[in-house]
């Protein structure tokens with residue numbers, strides 16, 4: 060997959076893109092990420108990429124001509140079918156949107172700055188706007204990195220062990236299970252015995268049950284589409300927690 064990031068501040072995204080899984084995925088040719096400096100497409104000799112808002116008001120607005128020219132310059136290498144503006148007003152990112160984005164052969168992410176971006180960019184250049192949550196950052200670079208990292212985890216071969224993706228939170232709708240590693244006991248806190256006994260079926264069942272337990276406590280809104288096995292485990296959890304509340308042995 061190819062991902063283009065368009066920004067006025069390439070230095071904010073370059074180091075994270077070289078590190079860890081993203082760096083390795085690019086070295087292995089599984090992913091191509093290209094950063095374009097929007098300022099290189101400014102029309103005047105001062106390389107102006109922003110201007111005062113029409114109608115007055117605070118701050119500056121990113122101009123549309125450099126952005127259209129920057130995106131259109133990618134035409135030979137990117138289908139431009141998935142050009143998104145990073146914006147707090149956009150669709151709020153979740154795992155189903157991440158999966159959708161990962162289907163495409165390519166993706167282009169525009170990072171806003173200042174008061175935002177001339178509306179004509181969103182209306183006439185982009186397939187939509189993407190938000191990483193209901194809060195406002197100073198620029199779209201960190202949001203773009205969030206999208207890149209989440210999407211790249213869905214691509215074959217980027218995360219070495221696919222099982223680790225499948226057991227992640229949200230992969231199949233629920234939160235991930237608790238994890239433990241050595242030592243077996245730390246300051247009197249013991250790791251669950253079932254994880255140490257080597258019975259793989261029991262471990263799998265325990266992990267699924269604890270994932271459901273966490274989801275029930277923290278994100279009950281995610282428990283809508285459970286299959287029969289999960290509903291059995293959930294009923295068990297409910298009985299246990301009910302007994303605990305009443306001070307009984309489950």
Ligand code: SAM
Nearest residue numbers: 145146147171174175190191195196198199202
């Ligand atoms: N005035 C804009 C508004 O109210 O929607 C916010 C501008 S913000 C200071 C500058 C840029 O940061 C935005 O154009 C966008 O690219 C990026 N940004 C800020 N918060 C974001 C979020 N939650 N998700 C995605 N992008 C965000």
